Amino acid sequence: MKNRLSLLAIVGIASLTSLAAAPVMGQNAPPPGDVTRGEYLVKGMGCGDCHTPMKMGPAGPEADNSRTLSGHPQSLVMPPVPELPKGPWLGVVSATFTSWAGPWGVSFTANLTPDRETGLGAWKAQTFVDTIRSGRVMAKGRQLLPPMPFPAMQNLTDADLASIFAYLQTIPKIANRVPDPIPPKDAPVR
Ligand code: HEC
Numbered sequence: 001m002k003n004r005l006s007l008l009a010i011v012g013i014a015s016l017t018s019l020a021a022a023p024v025m026g027q028n029a030p031p032p033g034d035v036t037r038g039e040y041l042v043k044g045m046g047c048g049d050c051h052t053p054m055k056m057g058p059a060g061p062e063a064d065n066s067r068t069l070s071g072h073p074q075s076l077v078m079p080p081v082p083e084l085p086k087g088p089w090l091g092v093v094s095a096t097f098t099s100w101a102g103p104w105g106v107s108f109t110a111n112l113t114p115d116r117e118t119g120l121g122a123w124k125a126q127t128f129v130d131t132i133r134s135g136r137v138m139a140k141g142r143q144l145l146p147p148m149p150f151p152a153m154q155n156l157t158d159a160d161l162a163s164i165f166a167y168l169q170t171i172p173k174i175a176n177r178v179p180d181p182i183p184p185k186d187a188p189v190r
Pocket residue numbers: 041042045046047048049050051100107108109110111112131137138143144145146147148149153164181
């Protein structure tokens with residue numbers, strides 16, 4: 001009897017610990033972000049490779065620094081996805097590197113500037129951390145689509161994610177409404 005009780009106690013403690021270890025969204029505010037560290041991470045992790053539209057330069061596509069991190073330009077309405085040749089090609093990308101078609105449909109890179117209406121201006125650090133941790137838009141919306149590298153970003157600490165967010169809140173606001181993704185049935189990659 002005594003053994004069974006202590007076994008129960010161990011199981012109880014184990015399940016309590018696993019509950020404590022499970023990520024609880026939106027409960028523990030992330031630590032305050034460090035803007036300098038955030039800038040280092042954003043620049044080192046290449047967020048701009050996808051979130052800053054490219055323009056054609058003398059040596060090929062280069063970042064359009066007048067639109068830093070503002071996502072797929074709203075003025076660039078993409079035509080239907082072209083037909084792919086047979087073979088191992090998976091998808092296509094726009095010349096701006098901001099619109100991506102593949103088996104997931106068409107995704108458009110988000111506006112990460114602090115514009116309140118069209119960017120992350122109304123987000124809190126918690127919204128940002130929860131979005132990356134859950135892989136869902138604002139933690140409870142739809143799943144984030146490729147090629148957004150949120151699985152890689154999940155390896156960062158809450159402090160680093162909060163720092164990324166803190167830096168993003170300091171960059172120039174750009175009003176640019178990124179289109180919603182197009183589901184695969186409406187944009188088949190054939
Ligand atoms: C390889 C391309 C790529 C890279 C690199 C990339 N992203 Fe993204 N990101 C995307 C795409 C595409 C989306 C839109 C996904 C969707 O609609 O589900 C996105 C969406 C997001 C969103 C969701 C915004 C919203 O309003 O829902 C956030 C936040 C974000 N990215 C932050 C970052 C940060 C910070 C970095 C750098 C650490 C980064 N991304 C690097 C492609 C990329």
